[in-house]
Amino acid sequence: MDIDIQKGMARIRGIPNYPVIQSKAKYALLDISLSTLAAAFEEVAKRVPEFKAEIAGWNDGRRFAVGVLPKGPYITLEKRGDMTHYLGKGLLSPDVTFLFKNLDSGVLVFTGLMSSHQAVAECRALVKGNIGYAMELNRALAIVETYLFPGIILKRIFKEPPKLSSAQLITKGKVYGALLPALIRQMV
Amino acid sequence: MIPNYYQFYCPVKILSGHQAVSNIPFEMELLGCKKAMLVTDKGVVDAGLIDIVKTAFADSDREIGYIFDEVPQDSSNRIVNKLAKLFVKEKCDCFLAVGGGSSMDTAKGANVVVSEGSDDLLKLQGVENITKDLKPMIAIPTTAGTGSEVTKAAVVYNEEENVKMAFLSDKLYPDVAVIDPRMTLSLPPKMTAATGMDALTHAIEAYTCLQKNPIDDVFAKVAIDLIRRYLVRATEDGKDKEARIGMANAALLAGIAFSNSNVGMVHSLAHASGSVCHVPHGVANAILLPWVLEYNLDEVPEYIAEISGALGSSVEYLEPRDQGQVTISLVRNLLTRLNQVSGLPTRLSDAGVTEDDLPAIAQAAINDGAHTYNPRDLTYDVALETLKKAF
Numbered sequence: 001m002d003i004d005i006q007k008g009m010a011r012i013r014g015i016p017n018y019p020v021i022q023s024k025a026k027y028a029l030l031d032i033s034l035s036t037l038a039a040a041f042e043e044v045a046k047r048v049p050e051f052k053a054e055i056a057g058w059n060d061g062r063r064f065a066v067g068v069l070p071k072g073p074y075i076t077l078e079k080r081g082d083m084t085h086y087l088g089k090g091l092l093s094p095d096v097t098f099l100f101k102n103l104d105s106g107v108l109v110f111t112g113l114m115s116s117h118q119a120v121a122e123c124r125a126l127v128k129g130n131i132g133y134a135m136e137l138n139r140a141l142a143i144v145e146t147y148l149f150p151g152i153i154l155k156r157i158f159k160e161p162p163k164l165s166s167a168q169l170i171t172k173g174k175v176y177g178a179l180l181p182a183l184i185r186q187m188v
Numbered sequence: 189m190i191p192n193y194y195q196f197y198c199p200v201k202i203l204s205g206h207q208a209v210s211n212i213p214f215e216m217e218l219l220g221c222k223k224a225m226l227v228t229d230k231g232v233v234d235a236g237l238i239d240i241v242k243t244a245f246a247d248s249d250r251e252i253g254y255i256f257d258e259v260p261q262d263s264s265n266r267i268v269n270k271l272a273k274l275f276v277k278e279k280c281d282c283f284l285a286v287g288g289g290s291s292m293d294t295a296k297g298a299n300v301v302v303s304e305g306s307d308d309l310l311k312l313q314g315v316e317n318i319t320k321d322l323k324p325m326i327a328i329p330t331t332a333g334t335g336s337e338v339t340k341a342a343v344v345y346n347e348e349e350n351v352k353m354a355f356l357s358d359k360l361y362p363d364v365a366v367i368d369p370r371m372t373l374s375l376p377p378k379m380t381a382a383t384g385m386d387a388l389t390h391a392i393e394a395y396t397c398l399q400k401n402p403i404d405d406v407f408a409k410v411a412i413d414l415i416r417r418y419l420v421r422a423t424e425d426g427k428d429k430e431a432r433i434g435m436a437n438a439a440l441l442a443g444i445a446f447s448n449s450n451v452g453m454v455h456s457l458a459h460a461s462g463s464v465c466h467v468p469h470g471v472a473n474a475i476l477l478p479w480v481l482e483y484n485l486d487e488v489p490e491y492i493a494e495i496s497g498a499l500g501s502s503v504e505y506l507e508p509r510d511q512g513q514v515t516i517s518l519v520r521n522l523l524t525r526l527n528q529v530s531g532l533p534t535r536l537s538d539a540g541v542t543e544d545d546l547p548a549i550a551q552a553a554i555n556d557g558a559h560t561y562n563p564r565d566l567t568y569d570v571a572l573e574t575l576k577k578a579f
Contacts, residue, residue, distance in 0.1 A: 117398065117560055117561075118192075118398070120560055120561075121398040121399045121450075121560075121561055122191070122192060122193040122194070122399075123193075123194075123195045124193075126315040126316050127315050127557075128315075128317055129313070130313060130353075131313060131353065131354050131555075131556075131557040132349070132351055132555040132556075134557065135554065135555045135556065135557060135560075136555060138560075139554070158565075159487075159563070159564055159565045160564065160565050
């Protein structure tokens with residue numbers, strides 16, 4: 001069986017321009033993942049009180065970005081009032097940026113195979129900007145992930161997985177329901 | 189345990205032992221440098237340690253271009269920017285940092301500002317944000333704790349925001365670390381104890397936190413073993429040269445370990461205690477270390493248990509959790525012993541912290557990056573609870 005899989009993989013790797021195709025596929029996956037994350041930041045900010053409390057101390061207009069080195073994709077968001085607003089793709093003058101060193105590292109995290117703290121521990125990700133801002137962003141990101149990922153992934157990516165109340169689970173359902181329209185709005 | 193992935197890097201040339209300082213001019217020649225900016229503090233000058241360095245230059249064609257002795261207990265962005273301007277004005281071509289972590293981190297910070305052509309260090313904080321090659325730097329520690337002579341880290345106090353900023357970059361490693369026993373002989377007992385406990389915290393956090401790896405484990409365990417042998421001796425008798433060089437090497441080894449494996453929650457709480465209440469870093473680490481080990485024990489009992497031997501445990505090896513408790517007891521015993529011989533505080537309340545300060549320290553701690561590598565989460569509630577226990 002293993003030999004069959006290896007032979008199959010070898011055939012796939014033999015496809016002309018396979019490295020380019022693989023790289024483009026990873027880029028596309030991360031592009032969609034980051035767009036979903038951006039939408040989740042907006043939708044969670046609208047509905048989740050603990051998220052609003054977490055960003056209450058942030059200065060208005062603080063921009064944060066998440067992306068992949070060296071060529072993207074990237075997303076930039078901004079805090080306004082008690083909301084976070086998606087500004088668009090690219091690095092748009094962020095105050096703090098989470099960066100993955102390469103596409104492979106980004107894929108590991110965005111597919112839920114690796115936690116962001118493990119990615120940092122394995123030197124796969126880095127921060128540009130104020131470390132205090134980065135820690136605040138990390139806590140906000142953890143809340144977004146709580147409402148974005150299913151429980152099975154949360155167990156894998158959190159040091160101590162959060163336990164959601166019934167009300168929080170209902171909110172999570174509402175966030176899920178709002179994500180697709182939000183993604184469509186992004187594309188339009 | 190073999191991690192899924194790890195990195196290790198330490199490009200520092202180490203000179204350790206009898207009259208090591210005498211080799212500095214030769215090392216400057218190898219580095220292509222002629223005129224050093226010596227960075228230190230007034231305490232080091234008053235102790236006569238700069239005279240030892242000056243003597244080394246007496247028969248050399250290399251020179252000390254300027255002696256900057258204004259480094260405070262906690263290096264600040266203002267001092268760093270001032271030093272950077274002086275370095276350019278005096279046409280120096282390398283940094284010679286003589287002192288504790290503050291002097292070395294000030295030199296590192298100024299080196300970044302000079303080499304990046306920036307006017308302000310604040311613009312360059314974060315991880316791996318330094319792109320230009322830095323000027324050569326030689327580090328001569330006069331304490332045995334910080335390990336900054338072999339680390340890629342610099343911690344600088346941000347006066348505007350009242351927080352300690354961390355800079356992490358492979359470019360921040362000094363070129364040469366000079367460990368000369370003469371340079372730590374005058375360190376007072378309490379500071380010897382505090383800086384030694386800082387080194388112990390570096391080694392234990394490197395060994396027990398998320399970035400641990402087999403190479404750093406070796407450095408960390410040997411560092412712990414040397415600290416067990418020599419810390420109390422060096423504190424009791426500052427003129428004990430063997431104990432002094434042993435502790436200097438322990439601090440260096442722990443520095444190599446944590447530069448690659450990083451630290452954890454003890455450091456987040458200690459940085460915050462320093463920012464809010466100006467508790468000396470080593471003192472805060474010493475007080476908080478056993479409480480954080482207790483908190484982490486449920487998550488990493490094996491790692492905490494494994495260091496009991498280096499700390500001198502003679503107990504037959506128990507189940508990991510019980511053996512971990514042995515480790516914590518040994519750390520507490522060491523702290524108590526150091527309190528007896530040097531007056532090192534064992535509670536935050538004895539270190540100038542009031543109960544009203546604890547919420548502000550907890551808030552600052554959760555915004556400190558070090559706990560990213562801690563095996564368990566550091567939330568505000570956990571930070572406050574731990575601080576209350578240590579109070």
